[in-house]
Amino acid sequence: MSFLIVLDFNTFHSHKCLGIEHFSFAVDFDQIKIDSESLHSSLTLEGERTKQEGHDEKLRADDVCSGINKHPGAVNCRTTDDIFNLAPASSNASFLGNVDFGSYSQGFSTTDIGVDLSFAGGHNVAFDQKEGKHMISSSTGSSGCSGSTTACLDDENMSDDRPMKRKRLSSSDSLKTNYEHNESKINPFNEGNRGDTLITEKRLRKPPRRYSEESVEQKSRSNSKKSALKASKDKSLHSESHKQQWQKKVKAAPIIHKDKSFNGGCIQVPFGLPIEEGHSAKKRTCWEPEEIKDNRILCIKDKYEVESFSAESEDENTEDECTTKGNSTQKGNSRRKHHISWTLSEVMKLVEGVSEYGVGRWTEIKRLQFASSSHRTSVDLKDKWRNLLKASDTQLQNRRKVVLGRKQASQQVPESVLCRVRELAAIYPYPRENKSKESCSAPSTSSFKSTTNNMFVSLPTVM
DNA sequence: TTTAGGG
DNA sequence: CCCTAAA
Numbered sequence: 001m002s003f004l005i006v007l008d009f010n011t012f013h014s015h016k017c018l019g020i021e022h023f024s025f026a027v028d029f030d031q032i033k034i035d036s037e038s039l040h041s042s043l044t045l046e047g048e049r050t051k052q053e054g055h056d057e058k059l060r061a062d063d064v065c066s067g068i069n070k071h072p073g074a075v076n077c078r079t080t081d082d083i084f085n086l087a088p089a090s091s092n093a094s095f096l097g098n099v100d101f102g103s104y105s106q107g108f109s110t111t112d113i114g115v116d117l118s119f120a121g122g123h124n125v126a127f128d129q130k131e132g133k134h135m136i137s138s139s140t141g142s143s144g145c146s147g148s149t150t151a152c153l154d155d156e157n158m159s160d161d162r163p164m165k166r167k168r169l170s171s172s173d174s175l176k177t178n179y180e181h182n183e184s185k186i187n188p189f190n191e192g193n194r195g196d197t198l199i200t201e202k203r204l205r206k207p208p209r210r211y212s213e214e215s216v217e218q219k220s221r222s223n224s225k226k227s228a229l230k231a232s233k234d235k236s237l238h239s240e241s242h243k244q245q246w247q248k249k250v251k252a253a254p255i256i257h258k259d260k261s262f263n264g265g266c267i268q269v270p271f272g273l274p275i276e277e278g279h280s281a282k283k284r285t286c287w288e289p290e291e292i293k294d295n296r297i298l299c300i301k302d303k304y305e306v307e308s309f310s311a312e313s314e315d316e317n318t319e320d321e322c323t324t325k326g327n328s329t330q331k332g333n334s335r336r337k338h339h340i341s342w343t344l345s346e347v348m349k350l351v352e353g354v355s356e357y358g359v360g361r362w363t364e365i366k367r368l369q370f371a372s373s374s375h376r377t378s379v380d381l382k383d384k385w386r387n388l389l390k391a392s393d394t395q396l397q398n399r400r401k402v403v404l405g406r407k408q409a410s411q412q413v414p415e416s417v418l419c420r421v422r423e424l425a426a427i428y429p430y431p432r433e434n435k436s437k438e439s440c441s442a443p444s445t446s447s448f449k450s451t452t453n454n455m456f457v458s459l460p461t462v463m
Numbered sequence: 464t465t466t467a468g469g470g
Numbered sequence: 471c472c473c474t475a476a477a
Contacts, residue, residue, distance in 0.1 A: 338471070338472095339471070360466070360467085361466095362465080362466075363464085363465065363466090378465070378466085379465085379466085379467095379471090379472090380471075382465095382466070382467075382468095383471070383472095386467095386468085
């Protein structure tokens with residue numbers, strides 16, 4: 001098994017890290033999967049054993065952000081471990097990043113190596129492709145906190161992303177070029193195997209209720225001064241033209257008929273009604289039709305998306321694609337507000353931004369890291385950071401309980417990122433949250449800060 | 464306008 | 471995410 005992978009990696013390496021396909025293409029993981037299945041019987045015992053004894057070790061390793069080599073639990077990790085050992089030092093950095101995520105996503109499914117691996121493997125393919133892609137072109141490893149895995153991972157991406165984004169921004173004064181850019185860029189990657197499952201997920205998801213409400217409102221006041229105002233002052237104004245094109249497309253499609261067929265009366269009624277405090281109740285009345293309509297839109301949109309670039313739910317879309325989606329889905333105003341889930345790359349960009357500019361300088365971060373994504377306002381960044389802090393904190397606590405461990409932890413945000421968040425939280429204490437934690441919850445010294453500090457201190461020690 | 468914080 | 475007070 002490891003032999004296969006090693007060969008693969010060698011090709012990957014011999015291509016000067018340009019052929020990420022060689023590293024993560026389907027066959028590769030099929031091999032792994034097959035191997036793991038065939039090995040399952042023989043490995044089960046060992047896997048179970050290593051999984052258990054490895055788990056503690058893994059947790060500790062994660063604490064110091066030095067994960068990879070200590071994940072004996074998952075088959076993949078073992079192989080990557082082998083690779084890692086064989087890999088020339090020069091390629092360690094970029095490869096590390098890849099392995100990191102892989103092993104983390106593996107980590108959540110190690111409970112059942114034989115079964116879960118297939119899925120997690122698929123996931124890894126997707127992820128590694130993306131990440132690998134990012135990493136390949138950049139090799140700056142300027143990690144602030146010694147070469148921790150996290151640092152590699154983040155910086156690898158970030159340092160690459162930013163220049164590209166700037167370039168994109170400057171080279172595409174009209175958003176149209178921007179989109180062309182992105183589509184052509186995105187296309188090759190999204191045509192992976194994983195697209196299908198993700199698409200289905202997306203289609204099944206219910207639209208948030210608040211969204212339906214707002215779409216109603218937007219329709220009712222389509223030309224209200226607020227929208228005009230917002231559009232005019234919103235920086236994403238330049239995206240308007242493109243957006244409107246999308247809207248035309250969408251509108252051209254038989255959405256309205258569907259509405260009628262659904263007895264759209266429900267939709268109309270709420271208009272007349274005063275839409276004030278009775279939020280929940282009244283919204284719910286008009287929710288169903290809206291939902292259906294929304295699905296319609298989604299379907300139609302999906303058609304386009306699947307044609308141009310295979311849709312992909314909340315994964316790595318590169319914020320630009322998210323923008324595309326957002327604009328197309330929403331009618332009227334600047335950005336689709338309701339819950340565009342944060343992609344990992346976005347989170348990492350945020351983390352990177354915070355590490356570079358400090359907490360609280362959200363506009364800076366927005367300008368520099370999220371320049372090309374019209375959604376994600378500085379407020380969003382702030383909120384997300386708050387959430388990340390919370391997540392990292394709770395994760396820390398969960399770690400101590402150990403028992404809970406893997407599954408629930410952070411399926412979206414890899415531990416490495418949270419780890420980085422904690423580091424940054426230690427460096428740049430969040431304006432008031434940290435204080436409050438210190439003053440309120442921690443009469444003696446401070447629970448949170450001390451732990452994070454310890455973590456932060458222990459990092460270089462271990463590395 | 465931007466940040467911080469509550470909801 | 472949204473809203474809003476404060477700076």
